[in-house]
Amino acid sequence: MIGTTGLDERPRDPELGGPVPYVCEDDDGRGSLRVLSKKRVIQCALSRICAVCGETLDHPLVLLGTREELDRMEFHVPPVHEACGEAVSAAVVGAPFGVLGQDGPVERWVLVSTGGFEHERPQRFDPDRRPRFRPNKLLSTREV
DSSP states (O other): OOOOSOOOSSSSTTTTTOOOOOBBTTSSSSSSSSOOOOOHHHHHHHHBOOOTTOBBSSSSSEEEEEEEHHHHHHHHHBBOOOOHHHHHHHTTTTTOOOOTTOSOOOOOEEEEEESEEEEEEOTTTTTTOSSSEEEEEEEEEOOO
16 A cells, blocks of 8 residues: 555545545546546456555455445445545545445445455446445444
8 A cells, every 4th residue: 555545645636625546536637536437446346456545455355335335235436455445434524425436425434344245347227337346255344
């Protein structure tokens, strides 16, 4: 990871002022904490790199999401380092709009440790066209 969280070197979001995670950045270096770059989501999933700092992931893998995503066992943010997940969730707390690909404001985030995940690409008939990550073995969960 870059530095301690990988966020120190990231570009800043023009609206919130917080660091823009790797998965929210466009190829031209611009980005927004609001949206996930589909291209980067797929790159993170296939290359096993952190969605926040862009560095290689170790085991266990950690997914960052909402309580609703945990209940469904379907996450939209690719795996992250635990410290990166903690840092980015702290950076977006209190945002009055959806961040990190969420449709609306998020009150509390959860971190889920898993032994692995299934990367599911949306099918033509899926109402939610975003890629999803399903943990295949829960090791732990906690709110951040």
